[in-house]
Amino acid sequence: MSAMSDALFDVRNVSFSYGEKDVLRDINLTFSPKKFYGLIGPNGSGKTTLLDLLIGNLEPASGSLSYKGRKISGYPRRELARELSLVPQDFSIQFSYTVLDVVLMGRHPYIPRFGTPSSHDLEVAQMAMAAIGIKGFENRFVTELSGGEKQRVVAARALAQETPVLILDEATSNLDICHTLEIFQVVQQRVRQKGDTVIAAIHDLNLAAAYCDEIIFLQEGRVFSAGLAEDVLTEKNIREVFGVENRVYYDEFSCHHQITFLYAAK
Amino acid sequence: MTANQMSGRRCAGLTFLLLTALLLAIVVASGMGYLEISPSEVLQVLVAQFNDGAGLDNMNQSFPFVVMEVRLPRILTSAIVGGALAVVGVIFQAILLNPLADPYTLGISSGAAFGASLALLLNLTLLSVVSVPLFAFLGALATLAAVIYLASVDGRFASNTLILSGVIVAAILSAGIGFIKYMADEQVGVIIFWLMGSFAAKNWSDVGVTLAISLVGLMVAFFYARDLNIMSLGPRAAESLGVDCVRMRKILLVTGSLVTAVCVSVSGIIGFVGLIIPHLMRMVVGPDNRRLIPTSFLAGAILMLSADTVTRAVLPAEVPIGVLTALLGGPFFCYIFRSRLGERYV
Incomplete structure (x- = not known):
């Protein structure tokens, strides 16, 4: 029972649907602090919806969802924004704010209305930019950045929010391998050194295997499997959910499991 | 962050400059027209208002009446309407994440005009019992709802689809207005001239109504200015930063429609001010709504007041102000549209 009360998020029998379409069905999960969680699953398996529920952007149709023992819907928005931050996947900004302006928006929940x-706040923003490798971008206009650069600005903005929980929704899908690893390293450091919690929807299974402590494997809106990375990322599970023939092996160079995809077996 | 502080001071300076220019324009414009009155005489008349009319003895006795009862109400109404439309433009652009949104391009002006024309038509047949501003507001709100409904899928809407549906709804409404004109028969002139937009024959109660509603709009907009900045990150990110997007959207869209409706019911359809002014001011003060809202209000007021003075006192015959702003603003809209296309595909 003590493990229960330590839980950061407690997801009980949560379901959600858009109109007629059930997106999540009877989800039961607990998230503990100081861990790196990976959320994996095929397109349309409900990853983004689950993240939106966790961050309070959506409310479950049924079931209950609590954070630190309190219902998420019961939190005032500003208070929740000091607990949870989100790095969304899509980012299109129409107005020419500077990079510093956007990163400082991460401080919004701490600054009084007027x-x-x-x-x-400036110091925190500068540190976040340095951590993500965009120091010196301060006065550039976000409208003039490349997709990858924008994505890193968004990540820096979320870091500047200084929340104990960081939620990433395929935050590195536009980035090259170096910047992807950079973001994962920064985020992993937050888990190891500051004791933050990260929940990341990840498309790349090898990335998930390399960085996540625990993995939640979604299939068609249900939890197919959840637990330690090596227990969830098995040849059988991957074959069954993704329909891809694969081999999973321990890689001595990187010291974690590695997946090699052979062919689509569907 | 010296860069930020610098532009902060510059922005305060610019606001002061715009305010001075507006006051100056009001005084100069009050003197312009068929009866020429020098700025110093205008000031004398203004000062005398607080002085029981003292000090006006050696002046043409019709000057005080011309300034106070004929020109000033019209000048102030045009300035307030110009400022208000510019602020509504800022609000709509920020909330809909689209720099091309304004009451005119979204069809809301047309909706207000349809409601108001209907009220005018009913007044022609049923005596003056129907409130033009109320009908304009209902028309504006209904149009807004229709445009958003047309453009949205699952409660979300893409910003360009929104402009498209604005155009579609506006086209239907203009056919509706055409029908009302047809029904109005011989009295059609009343509706037509009003629709083209004019500040002629405005009185102090017009000034009062537009000022009150504009101040409400300005205060609501300024209250949400920083949230509007956050909104530009997209609704999902904004919510995760503690902004209640759904609520803010509702409040601001209704406020914007209300302000538009009052402007339209006072002066007819005057397009593109809400598009040009925010765009120009954004180039000067940047996208921060806390600066954009007050400076756009002042710049909009100056522009509209100047345009109205040109048509009233400079041109040989009075051109409807709505026609003038559309003639100038239309090509400008094309220019913005074109340069944004360039940005996207280069």
């Missing part, structure tokens, strides 16, 4: 960013 206030301006304090020197501390």
Whole structure:
């Protein structure tokens, strides 16, 4: 029972549907602090919807969802924004804010309505930009950045929000391998050093295997399997859910499991 | 962050400059027209209002009446309407994440005009019992709802689809207005001239109504200014930063429609101000709505007041102000549209 009360998120019998279409069905999960969670599954398996529920952007049709023992819907928005931050997958900004402006938007939940960013807010924003490798971008316009650069600005904005829980929705899908690893390393550091919790929807299974402590495998809106990365990412599970013939082996160079995809077997 | 502080000070300076220019324009415009009155005489008349009319003895006795009862109400109404339409433009652009959104392109002006024409038509036949502003507001709200409904899938809408559905709804409404004109028969002139937009024959109660509603709009917009900045990250990210997007959207869309409706019911359809002014001001002060809202209000007021003064006192015959702004603003819209296309495909 003590494990229960330690849980950060407690998801009980949660279902959600868009109109007629059931997106999530009877989800039961607990998330503990100081861990890196990976959320994997085919397109349309409900990853983004689950993340939106966790962050309070959506409310479950049935079931209950609590954070630190309190219902998520019961939190005032600003308070929740100091607990949970989101790095969304899509980012299109129409107005020419500078990179610093956008990263400082991460401080929004800390600044009073008619206030301006304090020197501390600026410092946090600068540190977030340095961590993500975009120092020196301050005065560039976000409208003039490449897709990958924008994505890193969004990640820096979420870091500047300084929340104990960081939620990433395929945050690195536009990035090259170096910037992808950079973001995963920064985020992993937050878990290891600051004791933050990360929940990341990840398309790349090898990336999930390399960084996640625990993995939640979704299939058609249900939890297919959840647990330690090596227990969930098995040849059988991957074959069954993705329909891809594969081999999973322990890689001595990287010291984690590696998946090699052979062919689509569907 | 010296860059930010610098532009902050510059922005305060610009606001002051715009305010001074507006006051100056009001005084100069009050003197312009068939009866020429010098700025110093206008000031004398204004000062005398607080002085029981003292100090006006050696002046043409019709000057005070011309300034206070004929020109000033019209000048102030045009300035307030110009500022208000510019602020509504800022609001719609921020909330719909589309720099091309404004009451005109979204069809909301047409909706208000349809409601108001209907009220005018009913008044022609049923005595003056129907409230033109109320009908304009209902027309604006119904149009807004229709445009958003047309453009949205699962409660979300793409911003360009929104402009398209605005155009479609506006086309239907203009046919509706045509029908009303047809029904109005011989009295059609009343509706037609009103529709083209005009500040002629405005009185102090028009000034009062537009000022009150514009101040409400301005305050609501300014209250949400920083949330509107966050909104530009997209609704999903904005919600995760603590902004209640659904609520804010509702409040601001209704406020914007209300302000538009009052403007339309006072002065007819005046397009493109809400598009040009925010766009120009964004180039000067940047996209931050806390700066954009007050400066756009002042710049919109100056532009509309100047345009109205040109048509009233400079041109040989009075061109309807709505026609003038559409003639100038239409090509400008094409220019913005074209340059944005360029950005996207280069």
